Amino acid sequence: MNFLLRPLVALATTIALAAAPDERRSGYDIAGPEIRAMQDDDTANPGNLWVLQGETLWGKPTGAADRSCADCHGDAQMTMKGVAARYPAFDAVLARPLDLEQRINQCRTEHQKAEPLAWESEDLLAVTAFVARQSRGLPITVSASLELRPFLALGKQLFEQREGQLNLSCSQCHDDNWGKQLAGNLIPQGHPTGYPIYRLQWQSLGSLQRRLRNCMTGLRAEPFEYGAPQAIALEFYLMERARGMPMDAPAVRP
Amino acid sequence: MRKPGSRRSRQRRLGDALAAVLALLASAAADAQCEELRPFKIVGDAIPAALTETAGDATRGRAIILDRRLGACLLCHTGPFPEEKFQGTLAPDLTGAGSRWSEGELRLRLVDPTRLNPQTTMPAYYRVEGLTRVAQAWRGKPVLTAEQIEDVVAFLSSLRD
Numbered sequence: 001m002n003f004l005l006r007p008l009v010a011l012a013t014t015i016a017l018a019a020a021p022d023e024r025r026s027g028y029d030i031a032g033p034e035i036r037a038m039q040d041d042d043t044a045n046p047g048n049l050w051v052l053q054g055e056t057l058w059g060k061p062t063g064a065a066d067r068s069c070a071d072c073h074g075d076a077q078m079t080m081k082g083v084a085a086r087y088p089a090f091d092a093v094l095a096r097p098l099d100l101e102q103r104i105n106q107c108r109t110e111h112q113k114a115e116p117l118a119w120e121s122e123d124l125l126a127v128t129a130f131v132a133r134q135s136r137g138l139p140i141t142v143s144a145s146l147e148l149r150p151f152l153a154l155g156k157q158l159f160e161q162r163e164g165q166l167n168l169s170c171s172q173c174h175d176d177n178w179g180k181q182l183a184g185n186l187i188p189q190g191h192p193t194g195y196p197i198y199r200l201q202w203q204s205l206g207s208l209q210r211r212l213r214n215c216m217t218g219l220r221a222e223p224f225e226y227g228a229p230q231a232i233a234l235e236f237y238l239m240e241r242a243r244g245m246p247m248d249a250p251a252v253r254p
Numbered sequence: 255m256r257k258p259g260s261r262r263s264r265q266r267r268l269g270d271a272l273a274a275v276l277a278l279l280a281s282a283a284a285d286a287q288c289e290e291l292r293p294f295k296i297v298g299d300a301i302p303a304a305l306t307e308t309a310g311d312a313t314r315g316r317a318i319i320l321d322r323r324l325g326a327c328l329l330c331h332t333g334p335f336p337e338e339k340f341q342g343t344l345a346p347d348l349t350g351a352g353s354r355w356s357e358g359e360l361r362l363r364l365v366d367p368t369r370l371n372p373q374t375t376m377p378a379y380y381r382v383e384g385l386t387r388v389a390q391a392w393r394g395k396p397v398l399t400a401e402q403i404e405d406v407v408a409f410l411s412s413l414r415d
Contacts, residue, residue: 150275184340
């Protein structure tokens with residue numbers, strides 16, 4: 001039976017793939033040649049400055065525990081490989097998902113006995129960029145565990161819900177109208193592959209949460225507070241939506 | 255170290271997660287406070303009567319369409335606006351809108367296009383109800399005032415093929 005079924009299943013899979021080619025495009029895929037060249041070249045990608053700063057912080061003892069990240073995690077090139085590609089991840093004690101920034105801050109408060117780093121601070125962006133850099137080229141693989149399903153459903157609901165005075169949903173732009181021009185801006189599919197990103201318009205590195213707040217403000221909606229469970233649920237849904245796409249942090253965006 | 259959850263604690267965690275998510279959904283319910291809008295009557299696919307006593311001004315209407323903080327129409331639309339280099343490609347060209355639609359039809363399309371097409375991407379410019387998470391600064395206010403709607407209607411009506 002198994003012996004008969006297997007080739008059939010294989011055939012069905014091939015047909016399904018052929019019928020529905022992967023239509024997903026990252027911000028990099030739709031970017032112009034200058035942006036791509038800037039992202040690809042470590043000496044030209046401004047995000048790399050934060051990566052280098054993050055590497056320094058990785059090895060620096062901090063807090064009352066006087067321990068560095070490296071004291072617990074060793075060589076980031078080995079131990080942080082693929083980590084950013086599977087965040088937000090479920091925290092069993094808090095019974096909710098945490099994103100990478102929150103996880104880093106949890107290590108600071110619990111293991112280094114240090115103050116948490118402020119959202120969008122240079123140091124938090126630097127450590128996050130350094131950790132995310134270790135996932136470059138690796139596919140996004142967030143967990144699909146049972147505990148996370150309600151958060152995924154919340155994120156999807158928030159993505160598809162109209163909001164703000166302009167009464168638009170994320171999905172109306174990023175699913176229905178990607179590739180079109182919103183005045184001077186090309187609408188991307190909104191995949192979170194490259195965060196934290198260096199955005200030319202910001203002249204700085206910025207987190208995925210900052211990006212989401214930008215879109216929400218544009219809709220004249222009240223943006224979610226940094227770290228709010230809704231914001232993490234949206235991040236989580238975006239990662240699930242981009243499952244399998246390669247990470248390219250720190251990316252460069254217009 | 256955390257112990258890998260037994261089935262019991264796993265169920266409890268799932269229960270907690272569900273409760274937390276339900277609470278978040280409830281808090282996202284539609285905003286309550288709304289300002290009074292001028293009453294208007296929809297007849298067929300139009301609002302035949304003007305929202306104001308004084309007639310709209312087409313020159314002001316044109317400026318409202320171009321202004322990113324007011325109409326911001328060219329985020330999505332293209333139209334006969336040679337001075338604006340960046341125009342959108344999400345929506346039909348506004349050229350000739352006055353030939354395609356009557357004044358009343360244009361008015362409803364601005365006031366609340368979801369009455370014609372519930373899935374539309376076009377924002378409702380004169381509506382305050384049934385919106386979600388509107389930012390504090392805009393809460394209870396329509397995107398455009400009744401006067402501004404009439405100005406834009408006057409300008410669009412003048413766009414003839």
